[in-house]
Amino acid sequence: MVIYKTNEEIELIRKSCLLVCETLAHVGSMIKPGSTGKSLDKAAEEFIRSNDALPGFKGYRNFPATLCFSVNEVVVHGIPGDKELNDGDIVSVDCGVFMNGFFGDAAYTFLVGEVDPEVVDLCVATKTSLYLGIEAAVAGNRIGDIGAAIQDFTEKTHHYTVVKDLVGHGVGRNLHESPEVPNFGKKGKGLLMKEGLVIAIEPMINLGVRNVYQSKDGWTIFTRDRKPSAHYEHTIAVKKAQADILSDHTIIEDAIKKNPNLTDISEKR
Ligand code: MG
Numbered sequence: 170m171v172i173y174k175t176n177e178e179i180e181l182i183r184k185s186c187l188l189v190c191e192t193l194a195h196v197g198s199m200i201k202p203g204s205t206g207k208s209l210d211k212a213a214e215e216f217i218r219s220n221d222a223l224p225g226f227k228g229y230r231n232f233p234a235t236l237c238f239s240v241n242e243v244v245v246h247g248i249p250g251d252k253e254l255n256d257g258d259i260v261s262v263d264c265g266v267f268m269n270g271f272f273g274d275a276a277y278t279f280l281v282g283e284v285d286p287e288v289v290d291l292c293v294a295t296k297t298s299l300y301l302g303i304e305a306a307v308a309g310n311r312i313g314d315i316g317a318a319i320q321d322f323t324e325k326t327h328h329y330t331v332v333k334d335l336v337g338h339g340v341g342r343n344l345h346e347s348p349e350v351p352n353f354g355k356k357g358k359g360l361l362m363k364e365g366l367v368i369a370i371e372p373m374i375n376l377g378v379r380n381v382y383q384s385k386d387g388w389t390i391f392t393r394d395r396k397p398s399a400h401y402e403h404t405i406a407v408k409k410a411q412a413d414i415l416s417d418h419t420i421i422e423d424a425i426k427k428n429p430n431l432t433d434i435s436e437k438r
């Protein structure tokens with residue numbers, strides 16, 4: 170069942186999404202070669218709790234951490250650990266918070282130090298595809314229009330592959346609500362979108378093959394060929410003319426610009 174939100178509820182979801190982005194900015198201000206997922210996860214949890222909110226992922230189906238920390242060939246759902254980041258790594262950091270009865274959800278892939286140009290391009294294209302998906306998320310369009318926009322750009326314009334095993338989702342009083350929001354699909358197919366629909370759009374795009382597998386930890390999703398994967402996510406509210414983006418990556422990108430250990434791709438398309 171799809172739960173449509175009132176404007177008041179959308180404003181509460183926006184608050185949760187902005188705290189997610191502030192948390193990701195806090196994390197982004199600290200990332201450097203040598204950082205561990207575990208230390209960044211601890212900082213993120215403290216930051217969220219100091220803002221009178223709860224980590225949205227911790228304990229969700231027994232997930233053990235505040236952040237999903239997914240390095241290079243890890244697509245999503247990586248568990249923050251003791252392994253140190255290296256110069257040239259990319260890391261998707263996905264975060265959720267729960268505040269005022271509503272979840273917020275957003276993710277950003279950070280580029281640590283000097284990253285292979287081929288992988289920089291993957292990140293730029295994945296981020297661009299997110300905005301193309303958001304452009305398609307207007308009242309009167311269908312869910313398939315979002316996936317078609319993302320897939321056309323990443324697979325036809327570029328020769329990347331869309332992960333099909335994991336999808337975006339509704340956001341509200343639950344972290345994952347209906348409908349599913351695939352990053353692939355056909356124009357004109359799927360649920361008709363109406364105002365009040367709040368969804369997370371989150372393309373996961375691979376440099377190599379689309380196939381993925383889950384590690385024996387029960388969470389971590391790897392690319393089958395171990396080539397890198399990028400992931401960017403916004404939570405948006407569907408409106409008539411254009412979607413209202415409830416999360417805000419510019420908060421994160423301001424932190425990236427101030428951190429000499431990260432490569433800033435915010436101006437690239
Ligand atoms: Mg997320």
Ligand code: MG
Binds near residue numbers: 337338369371402
């Ligand atoms: Mg999500």
